[in-house]
Amino acid sequence: MNNVDKYEIRENLHYDSNTHFWLDVSGHSAVIGMSPLIQETSGSFVAVQFAKPGTSFKKGESIGTVEAEKHVGPLKAPVSGTVRLVNEAVINNPRLINEEPYDGGWLMEIDLSNASEIDGMITGEKNIKDWFESELKKFDEKGWTAQP
Numbered sequence: 001m002n003n004v005d006k007y008e009i010r011e012n013l014h015y016d017s018n019t020h021f022w023l024d025v026s027g028h029s030a031v032i033g034m035s036p037l038i039q040e041t042s043g044s045f046v047a048v049q050f051a052k053p054g055t056s057f058k059k060g061e062s063i064g065t066v067e068a069e070k071h072v073g074p075l076k077a078p079v080s081g082t083v084r085l086v087n088e089a090v091i092n093n094p095r096l097i098n099e100e101p102y103d104g105g106w107l108m109e110i111d112l113s114n115a116s117e118i119d120g121m122i123t124g125e126k127n128i129k130d131w132f133e134s135e136l137k138k139f140d141e142k143g144w145t146a147q148p
Contacts, residue, residue, distance in 0.1 A: 002125065004132045007036045010102055011125035014118055016078035020135075022102070025118055029084060032063075033106040034097055037135060041144045043069025045094035050075075050086040050108055057081065059117055063108065066094070079117040081110035 002009050013022040014030075020038035023030040039045070050064035057063055062074040063083070086108045090096050096105040112118070122131045 002129060004129060005136060007040075007132065007136070008102070009036075009128055009132050011128050013102075013128075014121035014123050015128055015131065016121055017131060017135075019076050019078045021078040021107075023078065023118070023121065024106075025112075028112050028115060029109060030079070030081070030112055030118075031106050031109050032078065034101055035132075036101045037132065037139060039097050039101050039105075041139060042066070042071040045097045048090055048094045048097070048107075050091070051083050053083050053085055055083045056113070057083075059114070066097075068094075075107070078121075079110075079112060080114045081112045084109045084111050 002011060010022070013024055015022050015035060020035040022033050022035055024033075045066060045068045047067040048064065051057065051062075055063075057077050058080045059077055061077050063077045064075040065073065066075060087096075087104075087106050089104060090107060097107075099105060122128055
């Protein structure tokens with residue numbers, strides 16, 4: 001675990017630079033969640049819907065929808081797979097995404113259908129930290145993060 005500014009990042013995860021999702025990969029399955037930076041810039045989450053368990057999807061397809069203070073829209077799959085289970089606690093309390101982005105606020109668990117898609121993700125402590133710092137700077141310049 002590491003911090004960049006006020007954001008916790010975990011270097012044991014895989015981060016998708018396009019969707020800002022993280023994946024905790026174990027064999028041929030993965031747990032998906034949102035990076036703390038993207039969940040903060042969206043504001044507090046008020047509603048979330050996920051694809052049902054058993055639903056197959058390709059990378060870039062919708063795996064659900066979210067409604068937050070500053071964003072309403074689809075959740076685009078960072079990889080291809082099949083939904084194994086969804087986090088019912090997040091459906092009942094979407095603010096868990098903001099409050100516990102890595103723990104109670106994970107979104108779903110999937111079975112990976114194309115494990116090679118993981119290869120394009122950001123991994124390793126230095127790479128993750130460098131990417132996150134770059135994204136934070138970009139988000140700050142665009143006024144997407146709360147300033148003290």
